[in-house]
Amino acid sequence: MVFSTQHLVRIAIVGAGRVGATCAYALLLHNLVSELVLISAHREHAEGEAMDLGHGMFFEHPARIWSGDYPDCSDADIIIIAAGAAQRPGESRMDLLKRNAAIFQEVVPQIVRYTRQAILLVVTNPVDVLTYFTWKIAGIPSGQVIGSGTVLDTARLRYMLGQYFHIEPRSVHAYVIGEHGDTQVVPWSLANIAGTRLAEYGKLNGGSLNERARIEIANNTRSAADEVIRRKGATYYAIAAGVSRVVEAITHDENSVLTVSSLVQGMYGLSNVSLSLPSIVNRTGIAEVLELPLTPSECDALQHSARTISAAIKLLDMS
Numbered sequence: 001m002v003f004s005t006q007h008l009v010r011i012a013i014v015g016a017g018r019v020g021a022t023c024a025y026a027l028l029l030h031n032l033v034s035e036l037v038l039i040s041a042h043r044e045h046a047e048g049e050a051m052d053l054g055h056g057m058f059f060e061h062p063a064r065i066w067s068g069d070y071p072d073c074s075d076a077d078i079i080i081i082a083a084g085a086a087q088r089p090g091e092s093r094m095d096l097l098k099r100n101a102a103i104f105q106e107v108v109p110q111i112v113r114y115t116r117q118a119i120l121l122v123v124t125n126p127v128d129v130l131t132y133f134t135w136k137i138a139g140i141p142s143g144q145v146i147g148s149g150t151v152l153d154t155a156r157l158r159y160m161l162g163q164y165f166h167i168e169p170r171s172v173h174a175y176v177i178g179e180h181g182d183t184q185v186v187p188w189s190l191a192n193i194a195g196t197r198l199a200e201y202g203k204l205n206g207g208s209l210n211e212r213a214r215i216e217i218a219n220n221t222r223s224a225a226d227e228v229i230r231r232k233g234a235t236y237y238a239i240a241a242g243v244s245r246v247v248e249a250i251t252h253d254e255n256s257v258l259t260v261s262s263l264v265q266g267m268y269g270l271s272n273v274s275l276s277l278p279s280i281v282n283r284t285g286i287a288e289v290l291e292l293p294l295t296p297s298e299c300d301a302l303q304h305s306a307r308t309i310s311a312a313i314k315l316l317d318m319s
Helices: 018-029 043-059 070-075 094-114 127-138 151-165 198-205 211-232 237-251 296-318
Strands: 010-014 035-039 064-067 078-081 119-122 145-147 256-258 261-264 273-276 279-282 285-289
Touching: 010 018, 010 070, 018 035, 018 043, 018 237, 035 043, 035 070, 043 064, 070 094, 078 094, 078 237, 094 127, 094 296, 119 127, 119 237, 127 145, 127 261, 127 273, 127 296, 145 285, 151 198, 151 211, 151 237, 237 256, 237 279, 261 285, 273 296
Parallel strands: 010 035, 010 078, 035 064, 078 119, 119 145
Antiparallel strands: 145 261, 256 279, 261 273, 279 285
16 A cells, blocks of 8 residues: 555554643644544543644644544554653663563553554564564564664764754664664774765865764663753653654655664574664565665674573573
C-alpha cells in the first residue's frame, strides 16, 4: 500500500503519557496523520489528551482524534508503542526492562489480535530489547517492527558536531549505531562534512577534531538524556520529533536512511539481536539494513554493544 494524500493515514498510539501525547502532537503539527487514536490503560487521561489535541485542530491541519481501544488498531497503518514506565533520574534504560517487558506482554498480543499488517514503531525503553521482544511476541516480519533506536542519538551527535564546527547540523553526516544506551557506538571513521572526513575537514577548514574532543562529544551524546532527566524529570520533545521523522519516512515512502533499531542477522557476525544501524525506511517499514565499512575497533565496539543487548534479551527469556 502506497500512502498518498488520498489515503487516510490512521496511526494508533498505545500509551498516552508524556511521550505518547507529545508524539501525537508532533504528528499533528507535521500533518502526518488524518486519523489518530490514543489507547491507554488510563482511559480518562487519554480522553483528556484527545480533547486537548482536538481543540487545537482549529489552528492546524484537520484530523480526527479520539481515545479508543485495541479494536481501533484494525485499520491502523502505524502503531506507535509508547506504553511503559518512565526512566527515573539515575536509572539506566536496562533497569526499566522487567517493568516494561511485563507491560509489553499485555499490549503486543492485543495489537496483533486486530492487525498483522500495521508497522509497529517501538519507543519505550530499553528500546532495542523491547523491539526484539515485540517482534518475538507479534510473529510478524521483522521489517514491520521498528524501534526508534538511535535516531535521536544521531541527531544529538550531529547537533554537537554542528556547534563544534559552526555548521548547520543537517549538513553534518555522522551516525550513532548499536544500543540506544551506554554501549552506543560512534563510527568516527565515517563521519564527514561535505564528503570530507572530519579529521581532514578540520585540517583544511579549521577546527580540528582531536581525540579529546571526540571523546567529549561522544560522552555528551551518550549522557544527553540523563542530563535532561536530571534537570526536568523526563525527556519527550526530542523523542517525539524523532518519532515524527520516522513516521514521515514511512508515510511518504521516502527510502530515507535512518538509524532505527531492528532485527540484525548475519551482519558483523551478529544474530538474533535488535540494534541500530543505518536502514532504508519506506512504506513497508525497514526495507534494508545497511552494512558500513567499519574499522576493526568500531566493529569490536558494535559487537560489544550487541552482546550487552543479547544478555538483556536472554535475561528476559529466562524470567
